[in-house]
Amino acid sequence: MLTITRDLVDRIIAHARADHPDEACGVIAGPAGSDRPTRFVAMTNAERSPTFYRFDSIEQLKVWREMDDRDEEPVVIYHSHTSTEAYPSRTDISYAMEPQAHYVLVSTREDLETDRLVVDGVEFRSYRILDGEVTEEEVRVVESYA
Template sequence: MLALPKAMVDAVVAHARRDHPDECCGVIAGRDGVATRVFEMENAERSPTGFVFDSAEWLRVYRDIDDADEEPLVVYHSHTMTEAYPSRTDIRWSATAGFPHWLLVSTRSDEPEIRSYTIEDGVVTEEEVRVT
């Protein structure tokens, strides 16, 4: 189960809508499994079908998270033309990314679809998103 404050969910959805028709991406940091901050990142790929973190930006974000004694809990991104389900690329990237949770937002319709997953050894498991 992934628990997120409503303000964080709203921020992620707003980011996805703003970047549409390209995919958005970002990280949610936290401490002891509790989400504390959202880091909106630029999609260096600028693509409607994929995302890539800018390596310099990711290094700055990671250092900020580490300096605050937090950890990256969630990678989030949007899918602009498909449902909120991890793509084959997402599943491959998860093997090295090290994020416990994957939050996806589909912006293919007016009402965004928000779903979260764990991905371990290529196995995708949906988990509840509890908005607090």
């Protein structure tokens, strides 16, 4: 289960809306081993595409080094889908290289399904992706980690 604060959810959604119609992407870092997302890092979609995302390699190197220096890890890796459901594509699955991370997808498409978690008009889902296997997990939105 992913437990995440409301302010971080709001920031992911705001980023997805701001970059629409292109996919948005980023990371939420947290203390290594904690499974607690705390530090929001919006990243640049180097592809600038409505159907694909890729972290800018120079920016990614900088962010990963920063996490190492701060004894952090990527707790959440997120991106948006602009016209499809919030489910990992084959490409998303093949790029999932952080086994401990929660892979959050938000969909900014207009025909949202009502049986999914919808936050402020955006479908918001989380997955674990390990060795190519996708497992959806519950998302618990909290006001704080207190």
